[in-house]
Amino acid sequence: SNSAPTRSTTKDLQKPLAFAFDIDGVLKAGPIVLPEAKRALQILEGNNPRNQKIPYIFITNGGGKHESARATDLARELEVPVTPEQVIQAHTVMKSLVPLYADKPILMVGGPETPPNAARDVMRSYGFNNVYTTLDLHAHAPAAWPFSTVHPDQLPYVRRDDFSKVQFAAILVFHDSREWGRDTQIIIDILRSHNGVFGTEHPPSEPLPDKQIPIYFSHGDLLWGNDHSVVRFGQGAFRLAIENVYKHTTGREMESTVFGKPYRITYDYANELLRQHLISMAPASSATAEAAKLVGPSVWMVGDNTESDIRGAVDFGWSSALVRTGVYKDHNGPPNYTPTILVDNVEQAVIQAIQREW
Ligand code: G3P
Ligand code: MG
CATH class of the missing domain: 3.40.50.1000 (HAD superfamily/HAD-like)
Incomplete structure (x- = not known):
């Protein structure tokens, strides 16, 4: 040739x-x-x-x-x-969101909620400077989820604020929820809120905004394996639960971004x-x-896991x-x-x- x-x-x-x-x-x-x-x-x-x-x-x-x-x-x-x-x-890869949310109030979901290794501290080390947790909101408004109570040992790690003035810019599910019921309720509260303010509802007279408050999940595994005899639910199962309740309460599909x-x-x-x-x-x-x-x-x-590792x-x-x-x-x-x-x-x-x- x-x-x-x-x-x-x-x-x-x-x-x-x-x-x-x-x-x-x-x-x-x-x-x-x-x-x-x-x-x-x-x-x-x-x-x-x-x-x-x-x-x-x-x-x-x-x-x-x-x-x-x-x-x-x-x-x-x-x-x-x-x-x-x-x-x-x-x-780890959620660091890529820092430029979007470095100083904006974000709601973090998933533990650990208290030291050592408090997830809020890990997020702060990535560069997220304004993080609230579902625990903070539960401590602020116990009636928001009356079926469990914040443990007294957790109180020193609660961040207090006037939540009528905080407009959440995004929700980050950082790790597995420690309280599926409470966290499902509070996540959907924020997604349905008026401009991201906890404890408010979007006024029925106003059309819903085109853009839903962004929600990010750190991974999507439906199942994972540990030392139990049968495989366990992962964060993907938690997302499915939230998507379904959101759909049934709003008639809309929840939009989300998944990492991992x-x-x-x-x-x-x-x-x-x-x-x-x-x-x-x-x-x-x-x-x-x-x-x-x-x-x-x-x-x-x-x-x-074929759906995550091998795929x-x-x-x-x-x-x-x-x-x-x-x-x-x-x-x-x-x-x-x-x-x-x-x-x-x-x-x-x-x-x-x-x-x-x-
Ligand atoms: O929650 C952890 C699990 O979903 C997967 O961990 O190490 O198998 O990716 P790994
Ligand atoms: Mg694995």
């Missing part, structure tokens, strides 16, 4: 191998760390045929604490060094973290560092390993999103992925 003379292009560069681990159902079952998880990470720390460190990050739809606190927990539990730059939680896996924004963020991680690990100007810079990593996602990996073009230690069960039939490999556990995922890549 008369094609141009061969020149090494980015296509020829071998993409360096990297891993992204889901946490619940892959590395842990509730508070229990799976023994095969520790062994899997030892393989990546150098216990492999090339005695080479292979970079990895954690992408969980869980959350509820700062990334640095999660990194400390993971390091202790998994017995490997973990930096905050290796941790992406569902709400399987959405591209989360995988984009993760891919960039892995690329930076590879560049910092590899000796400067080595082939690996160059490849990481130019073509990015070849990533394997190890997950237990997101397939959509993003990563390889994926589906494990049998969490949400996915063989008896539920073939997964809706086909992983590259289906394996018993995370150790098998790592062993088989490395065999395929090397």
